[in-house]
Amino acid sequence: MPPVSTADRCSTSSFCQFSNWIRASTVAAYVWRVLSCWGSGEVRRVESGAVGRPRLVALLDEGVQRRLLTVVADAGFGKSTLLGSWAAGRACAWHTVRAEDGSLSAMVSGLVGALRRQVPELDTIPAELQSPRGPDADAEQQTRALAYAALLADALDANLSHDLVLVLDDLHELHPAAPATKLVEGLIRTAPPNLHVVVASRTPMPFGIDRLRGRGQVLEIDATALAFTVAETLAVLENVLGDGTEDLAEPLQSAVHGWPAAVRLAVEALRTAPADQRAIRLRRALRSDGPLYDYLAEEVFAAEPPAVRRLVAGVAVLPRFGAELCKAIGLTDSAETLQQLRTRGLLVSAGEDDGYELNPLVKNFAADRLVVDEQELTELSLQAGQWFESVGEHRDALACYQAVDAARAARMLTESGHAMVSGGMAETVVASVGALPVELRDAAMDQLEGEARQVLGDWQGAMECFDRIIEPEGEIPVAIAWRLGLIHHLRGQTDVAIATYQRGRIDGRHPTDEALLQAWWAGAHWLRGEFEECRALITTAYETAKVSGDDGALAIVHTVLAMLAAVDSDPRGNSSHYVRALEHAERAGDLLQAIRIRVNRSSHHISEGDYALGLKELDIALELADRAGFAVFRALALNNRGEALLRLGRLDEAIGELEASRALYQKLESKRVAQPLSVLGEVYRQRGDRALARACFEEAIPMAEETRDMQSLVPSLAGLARVLAVEEPERAAELAALARQAVDYGPVLGLSGALVALGWVTLHAGNQTEAAATAEEAAAISRKRRDRAGLADALELYAAAGGGEVLHEVLNIRSELGDQLGEARAELMLAGRTNGPEGRELALRAHQQFLAAGATRYAAAALAASDATGPAPVRIECLGGFRVLRAGKAIQLGEWPSKKARDLLKILVARRCHPVARVQLLDLLWPDQDESVASPRLSVALSTVRSVLDPNKRYPADGFVGADRATIWLDGEQAAVDVELFLHDAREGLNTGDLRLLRAAEAAYSGDFLEEDVFADWAAGMREEARALYVRVARVLAERGRRDPDAAAGYLLRILQRDQYDERAHLGLVSAFQASGAHGEARRAYRTYVQRMAELEVEPAPYPGVPARL
The missing domain is CATH 3.40.50.300 (P-loop containing nucleotide triphosphate hydrolases)
Incomplete structure (x- = not known):
């Protein structure tokens, strides 16, 4: 049914006058009746x-x-x-x-x-x-x-x-x-x-x-x-006045256009009129100057007994009231009177078991028209405040005191303010302290307001309150020190946090606050890798917390003890302390601690290879963090989810979570953004996108160094060393020093990974013996920490270094963990050591595993290993980043003596292997040079490209790059170009519906065309064409893969990596998660969708999967 249209109620001047007059009266009588x-x-x-x-x-x-x-x-x-x-x-x-x-x-x-x-x-x-x-x-x-x-x-x-x-x-x-x-x-x-x-x-x-x-x-x-019809207007008249009112209905309905309030008010005005005077009184009431408001005061309240008028006027100054309160302050001792007034509509329920209150409209009327002695009203408010305070209703007591006596309100805040904050009335405390006159605000009030603001999430406001109290130097109250330090701590400012913790006054008088300060202080040292300082502080904090018996203090103490157990390679102690920490946090109702513990415990589960349990912990932590407003822990939880998904080979989902974590940390202006950058770099490294991996690691390292964030710094250094060892092996000594720096930070959680990185750098430098020894050291640490994934990494290095036949053990560990990428790497290594059909079968299995995980470059390498004909003589890869392979081996950056030569080859690819005019190439490569100067340089660049592609002169000079006097071109028949293969398979697949071609095209798209040349205009056309075609391919595959929601989710996530505002992809992802039973992920995906639409000021669609009810 279409919406019912709205009529213009002011179609006549008389009605406009009447409506204004009705508004002036605040519709009081109507409110009372209905x-x-x-x-x-x-x-x-x-x-x-x-x-x-x-x-x-x-x-x-x-x-x-x-x-x-x-x-x-x-x-x-x-x-x-x-x-x-x-x-x-x-x-x-x-x-x-x-x-x-x-x-x-x-x-x-x-x-x-x-x-x-x-x-x-x-x-x-x-x-x-x-x-x-x-x-x-x-x-x-x-x-x-x-x-x-x-x-x-x-x-x-x-x-x-x-x-x-x-x-x-x-x-x-x-x-x-x-x-x-x-x-x-x-x-x-x-x-x-x-x-x-x-x-x-x-x-x-x-x-x-x-x-x-x-x-x-x-x-x-x-x-x-x-609006009332004439018949409905007549029914109102008859209900109130009885029969004989037929002649009044049409004039009344017409005059007010059926406005129910006006009809009710007019009928109320006729209630006491004799039947033969009603028409006259109605005409008078409907005059634009009709004194209805005064009339109601006279006619309605004049009929009430004095006790009722005093009762209504008295309760008008109270927040709410009941029979017991009214009796205590002398307004009425009859519960029946209150119920009668409620039945008539003068009083309304304040909610279940909360007594009564006056509707705001009635309250305004009573305050304005019912005159009561000012001193009497003041006394009533004070008596009511005392009664509310005596029964523990602090909020209502404060409301009564504030209306008449600020000193009493201040006294009550001093005595009961902290209990009110703990009892969930922080908003009331902030408002009440703010309402006090300046002379009643002292340091205790500033501290109370600061604590209340911190509970409400206004940490900046809390800092301002605390800063008004403390001196620039010297000791400060311990309760302020730990709260102020925590603000800096969670912002990632560990240096400032530690300096603030150090100023806290510890004298044994406040054991709970002292234990909280020492435990948070210890945690800050742990983040910086200062484990001995952490150990000393937490030992003292533990004893102090036991003395206090406070669950909140015990929760954080056990949390830090669990963190120390992790670096001490004590997984049992780690697990035990986290269990006790969570029990204490939940008893204390401390959401901050509960969220933090669950996020930390997820890291423990992930390190032991129990990814499902880790993700379950994170689902709970994320929901709690979202509702409570702990964005810093939400960012950390998203980071840990990304790490778990990486370990499971779900790279697209991992990238989505890590990008969300990075964006949130950046929004918070936190240096802890190094954490998701570090893991994101590892995702890209394992996917084969070394340029993106390098960019992430290089961005993370300086931020992690600045804050001494060892949990980010060590993996970033290790990851960068591994990337550069492949790209620039000639820097072996420098890379070994980089990896050694990561190892030298000591027993941090990333130590085994740092040792593995050092081993790979050593192996690329040709030292197999040292690499194998390093692998054994990493394996020993991983075994002690029950880190099965780390053990598999170490054994993989050991096998590559010729240390023994351990690849089958690696494969078994990866399989048990559900690590697709690890399995694929192990199978590819085994394929290289296995001859004949069995080796090719292993390579094909690795190819499929890499494809499923989205590691397309490794998938291509595995496919090449399975091909008996061998790799193409030259393969040019431009999707995701620029790389050239010669007979299956990547050409290192150092083999390109000229950047202009690389750019020339890129431009020829961007021009789809069509001939490009030399003049155009001169403008693109040397825009500021005269043709006479630039032309010889172009010839040199052309010669360089040919020599790099074919250094041993096995093919004709123009075998890969052709040229004549006017143009230069890339021969796409001789050189395999990944973007050309993608475009061919994508178009053919879309035209014919061939799933094989569509999947091949989707797998080939490892990233946007020449991602490192994002500002090059000559690359933009090909980039946009390929991206748009990819989105079409991925969308078709997602729609045709509805029976496999996990696969559909992967395609949709890849679309969103290219366009975060694609609404169809967002909604399809929510539906895919729902279909796979991942309801928590579906809810989070929908919230992300709503936020993206809000950025575009577009109304979001309803939650998918809920059918319309028609």
């Missing part, structure tokens, strides 16, 4: 005499077959009344949105409160909301909102067995940019199909719903549909 419960969980109750509206009920019944039903109209159109009467008796959850729901925690709590009666499993979520938030909670609000939306959606999907309607009333209270708005949007887009969201609002939806509307998943009701 308002129902105010809060979450309960459906709004409606008075028994409400008018039935079957035509609208039919619309609502139809609307809740969709994903979303919107009821949008201005105040007084009866949205809440209609929904309340319709929802009664249905499976329905109700949340009335308030202005304070704009924060994410408040809105999540409100939604859980509304939904938990139907889904009790949601009860655990509010407790998580009380945990301290990360330093990036504010900056990562969208990520947090989408994470909580996914959490709610998953809980509903798993536990909701029937259709449920969720009503969100007064959504206009949320600002469009509020985190809560993003939460609501995320829930609507990702909820299971049996949740139907109904939104009532005075303003249009604060986010786009065009795509939902286009899919038939939205039904919209607006003011035109909500």
Whole structure:
């Protein structure tokens, strides 16, 4: 059904006047008669005499077959009344949105409160909301909102067995940019199909719903549909006044155009009029200067007894109230009186078991019109504050005190502020401290505000509070020292963190804070590879934590002890300490520690080769980090996921996670970006993209050196040495020194990898004996640490160095670990040592393994090894990076005496082997030189290319590169060119649908054309043509491979590596992950998609896989 159009309610001047007059009156009488419960969980109750509206009920019944039903109209159109009467008796959850729901925690709590009666499993979520938030909670609000939306959606999907309607009333209270708005949007887009969201609002939806509307998943009701008809107007008159009102219905409906609030108010004005005076009074009320507001004050409240007027005026200054409070402060001792006022609509429920409150409209009316002595109201507020404080309701007590006595508020913050922060009321504390006059703010208040801000994730604000307290030099309170140091610590500023920890005053008076400081301090030394300093500090911290008995302190102590056990090659101790650390963290409700422990424990599982368990830990850590706003741990978790996926040979997924980690660290301006760069370099090295690998390692090394991040520095140095050992073996001595530098950093976690790198450099330099000895040393360390992947790496080096027949053992280890790339390398090495068909079979198996992992260059080498005819005399590779192979062996950079000669060959490839005019080549290679000078240089470059391709003159001079007086060209028949082979297979495969050709083309595309020449205009055309063709090929393969969702995901990830805004690829990836049962990955992929669309200001599509309900 199409949306119901909105009529112009101000079509006549009289109605405009009346509407303005109604607004001035704040619609008070209407509110009293029709308002129902105010809060979450309960459906709004409606008075028994409400008018039935079957035509609208039919619309609502139809609307809740969709994903979303919107009821949008201005105040007084009866949205809440209609929904309340319709929802009664249905499976329905109700949340009335308030202005304070704009924060994410408040809105999540409100939604859980509304939904938990139907889904009790949601009860655990509010407790998580009380945990301290990360330093990036504010900056990562969208990520947090989408994470909580996914959490709610998953809980509903798993536990909701029937259709449920969720009503969100007064959504206009949320600002469009509020985190809560993003939460609501995320829930609507990702909820299971049996949740139907109904939104009532005075303003249009604060986010786009065009795509939902286009899919038939939205039904919209607006003011035109909500306006009373003449018959409905008559029903209101008869309900209030009885029979004999037929002559009033049409004039009233016509005058106000059916606006329900106006009809109700006008009828209220007629309630006490004699029957023969009603028409006259109605005409007077409908005058543009009709004094309805004063009239209501006189007629409605004048009829109430003085005790009721005093009660309403008194409770108007209170945040909420109940019978016990009213009795304690002398307003009323009758619970029955409160219930009667609730039944009449004067009071509304403040939520389940929370007593009552006045609706803001009624509260404004009472404060403005019901005069009560100012001193009496002050005394009532103070008495109420004392009562709230006596029963432990600190938030309400503060609200009462702040209204009348700032000194009492300050006293309460001093006495109870820290308990309030621990109890989840940090936002209240920050607001209350900020409201104090300057003379009441002292150092204790600054510290309290700083601690509260740190819990809320406002770490910058916390630093500013702490900086106001501490002196530039000397000791500082230990509670401030560890909190301030932690801020620098998590930002990757370990030098500043250690300097701050050192200033903490340790005198035995605050054992919990002292243990926390010493443990974080020890952890900072561990990151820098300063293990003895770490050991000394954590030993003291352990004793202090045991004295304090604090779970949070014990959690971090056991975490650091686990980290030390890892470098001490004590895997049992590592595992044991992490188990105890997590137990303490969960008892303490410390999300920061729980996330950190799970991320660290994943590293332990990955190092032992249990990749599945490591990924499971990371899934939990990522969800917690997303919801809590710990972006730094999210980045680290993504880094560890990338490492695990690399070990499993899932290179495309690994690249996606590591790029996300790198982007997040860069957004945080953290030097820890060296971590994903280091692992990303290893991914590219194992994929065969040595240029990209080298770039990553070289970028990571200086940042890791600056922060003394040994966990990044050592693998980066080792990786760079291995890359250069292949590319530039003539630098053997220099590379050996580079690898030795990595080894000399001592027993860090990357030591065995550094030894393997040193062994390979030594082997490339021709020293087999020393390489084998280094391999044995690396193997011994790996065995002690239960590092099976490291052991296989060491044995692979040992076999290459001629140390013995261990390749079958390597192959068995790789197979047990599920390491596709490692298996392929071992099979290729075995193939080189095995003659005949068996050797070729091993090479073909290696080729398939490399292809499956996306290591296309190694796949080509394996295929060449399986080819009895041998490799092509010249093969030019330009996809991913430039490389030339001569008889299957790569030409080293040092064999090219001229960069211009290399550029000449690249240009000839970019011109598709067509003849290129010499004049054009002169302009491209020497744009600033005269032709007379440049022309001889071109001839020299041409001669250089020919001699490099055929140094032994086995072929005619123009066998690979032809030339005449006017042009030069590459002979594509004689030289195999990877981009030409790709273009041929891709076009033929797309034209014929031949899967074999499509897969060959996809496998051949190892990267964009000449990635290192990204700014060269002559390469742009070929690069764009090849990339566009690749995306088409990958998309076809993904669509035709739906029965194999893992393979489809690989193709889609490769598309997104080329274009991160490809919407079809994003949504297809989410569906592929869902189909493979990777629901956590599907949710994260959808959040990434939503963020990419937000960057383009494009409305995202709903979560895939959830069919429209029509």
